Amino acid sequence: MEQLTADIWVQRMDAGGFPTIAAVALTPTRAFVIDTLMRPQDMSPVVEFLAERAGGRRTVVVNTHHHWDHVYGNAAFPGVDLVAQRACPRLIQAHGSTANESVPLQPPEGVPLPTITFGDRLTYHDEPETVHLIHTPGHSEDSLVVFLAGARLLFAGDTLEWPLPNFTQREGKDIWIHTLRQLKQLPVDLIVPSHGPAMGRALIDANERYISTVHEAVAAAKAAGAGRNDLDLPAAAFLGEDVVLDAVYEAAHRGNLVWAWDEA
Numbered sequence: 321m322e323q324l325t326a327d328i329w330v331q332r333m334d335a336g337g338f339p340t341i342a343a344v345a346l347t348p349t350r351a352f353v354i355d356t357l358m359r360p361q362d363m364s365p366v367v368e369f370l371a372e373r374a375g376g377r378r379t380v381v382v383n384t385h386h387h388w389d390h391v392y393g394n395a396a397f398p399g400v401d402l403v404a405q406r407a408c409p410r411l412i413q414a415h416g417s418t419a420n421e422s423v424p425l426q427p428p429e430g431v432p433l434p435t436i437t438f439g440d441r442l443t444y445h446d447e448p449e450t451v452h453l454i455h456t457p458g459h460s461e462d463s464l465v466v467f468l469a470g471a472r473l474l475f476a477g478d479t480l481e482w483p484l485p486n487f488t489q490r491e492g493k494d495i496w497i498h499t500l501r502q503l504k505q506l507p508v509d510l511i512v513p514s515h516g517p518a519m520g521r522a523l524i525d526a527n528e529r530y531i532s533t534v535h536e537a538v539a540a541a542k543a544a545g546a547g548r549n550d551l552d553l554p555a556a557a558f559l560g561e562d563v564v565l566d567a568v569y570e571a572a573h574r575g576n577l578v579w580a581w582d583e584a
């Protein structure tokens with residue numbers, strides 16, 4: 321695993337072209353595991369790391385939301401607390417029986433459902449660290465972020481993403497913008513998204529600008545008669561000048577245009 325700060329490590333892998341991480345954050349009494357990648361075996365380095373480094377800490381596995389690249393490795397952690405937002409278990413079950421062919425089959429070990437859920441916020445007091453799980457709907461109904469107040473660090477799940485966020489929740493724009501404005505209130509110096517490099521706070525503004533300007537442009541094009549599949553709105557218009565997209569994120573942008581057309 322790659323060490324990011326004194327108490328934080330990340331495990332990186334490729335999920336269908338998206339660079340994706342799971343992370344470990346050690347506090348004095350707990351080892352938080354944030355997301356479980358695509359298969360239980362993807363989490364083997366994390367399981368080994370915990371055996372070597374976690375000592376007597378209690379393992380707490382957090383699912384940032386129900387999507388396959390964040391929860392399909394849950395079976396690697398039998399018997400530990402699996403924590404998620406209240407909507408997550410239902411959405412994992414629906415996700416597992418979807419006809420959407422972009423969603424892979426569940427692993428043969430199955431996907432254990434979260435055992436502890438919360439509504440708006442769940443806080444672990446672990447002096448000198450305090451860990452807040454905060455519901456941040458927008459990317460999905462059940463999205464959460466993990467805010468380490470002592471470290472001033474935010475694990476963003478897919479609520480924030482670089483180089484651009486993925487639209488996957490119907491009627492998601494307004495609630496997502498609301499979520500991002502709330503995130504700006506948090507005293508955070510480093511943001512670790514599930515997809516993309518660790519970054520500063522500028523990621524929040526960049527994602528807000530992308531979400532709002534894509535929706536505006538698509539709504540204007542739709543009002544002018546553009547069809548769902550003939551939106552000619554290149555991503556560059558919605559991103560910073562220095563951002564270069566690979567084929568995977570070019571495709572994600574085109575998918576976002578269709579989601580925005582449906583919502584407009």
Ligand SMILES: [Zn+2]
Nearest residue numbers: 387389478514
């Ligand atoms: Zn994801």
